[in-house]
Amino acid sequence: MSGSTTGLLWSVKSSFLRYIATMADGRCSATDGADAVPSQDGGHGRFRFVLDSVEDKGTTVTARFRGDVRFSGHHGLLFVRLADPVLTFDASGNGVLSVAGADGPGYLPLARLTVTAAEAGRWRGTEVRLTDSGSDMFGGVYPQREPFDDLVLDLPTPVRLSSEPPPPSAGVRPTTAPSTRSNR
């Protein structure tokens, strides 16, 4: 884990960032707990959403973040707001990333993803795929299941999915952190 900063690091979708960057009036802002982290490899950088809370229920973790990232362009016709993300994932790595959308306080699932432990306190989200409501957030230009960029999740080190087996009815396989899935 880099430093002691906890949060969610995500470049959303590099081609979308490029699209905004090349637009004459394209704008991107990160406020209220989000900031833009410059790229270390010449890419478009990433956004960091600060960690708000983590709820570890043993077989399910819910991490809430604060921050408001907005994209605009095409003289106001394009407006995308991704705010206060919430990431829930289970011991099998099935994750859902939800955000407060453009139209108010309600949360909508933005993407489904696979979450795996990488190193102490650090988790990675891969196979990030847009949901139906996520497609709507991007004007329907990207279809459902459109691949989005991988993300990195830095949580306080003690947070880990329980190694206790879940009740048989739960249907999920327990995974310790760091796990055998970390090499994927």
Ligand code: HEM
């Ligand atoms: C005046 C209205 C608009 C015009 C003229 C326009 C034009 C374009 C063009 C030409 C591209 C292709 C860019 C490229 O391949 O380099 C594109 C891509 C795209 N547009 Fe728009 N657009 C408009 C409005 C919108 C709106 C309202 C949204 C909603 C979010 C949107 C979302 C996107 C997305 C997500 C892409 C794909 C970016 C990528 O990943 O390559 N556009 N648009």
